[in-house]
Amino acid sequence: MKKNTFYLVVGCIALALLAIFWYSVEVHHPFIIEPSFIVAILIIYLIRKKVTDFIEDERTTRITEQASLRTFQVFWVVFCALSIGAVMQILYVPTFPRASVPVRPPELLGPRMMGYFQLGLLCLMIFLYVGFRIYYARKYGEWETDAE
Secondary structure, three states: OOOOHHHHHHHHHHHHHHHHHHHHHHOOOOOOHHHHHHEEEEEEHHHOOOOOOOOOHHHHHHHHHHHHHOOOHHHHHHHHHHHHHHHHHHHHOOOOOOOOOOOOOOEEEEEHHHHHHHHHHHHHHHHHHHHHHHHHHHHHOOOOOOOO
C-alpha cells in the first residue's frame, strides 16, 4: 500500500467514526463511540505496517514539511471561522421580543453540534494533508523514476 492510499483510508476511517458518533448520539448510547475509536486506532496501526513506501530522504522530508505547513495554514482559517460562528451561537442572549423583530432562526451550530463539527474538521484536516501531499509530491517529483 502506498502512503497516499494509507492517508485516504485513515480519512475514510475518520468519516466512519463521524457516522458512528452521530449514531451513538441519536440512540443516546455514548459507549458505542468509545470502543469504535479504539478499534479504529488499532486498524490504522495494522494498516500502517503494510505501507511500503515510507522512505525518508531530503525530498520526502521537504514534501512532508510543505504539505503539513499548507494544511495548517488552510485548516486554521476554516477552524477559526467555524469557531467564531459557534461562539456567536453559544453567546447569543435572547432578548424580549419586539413587534418589528422577526423570530430568531433555528440554530445551525449549537452546543450539540460541536462534536460533529470537531470530527468533521478532523476529516477535513486529513483530506487537506493528503491533497497537499499529492500536490507537492508531483511538484518536487517524488513519483518520477531515475533513469541513469
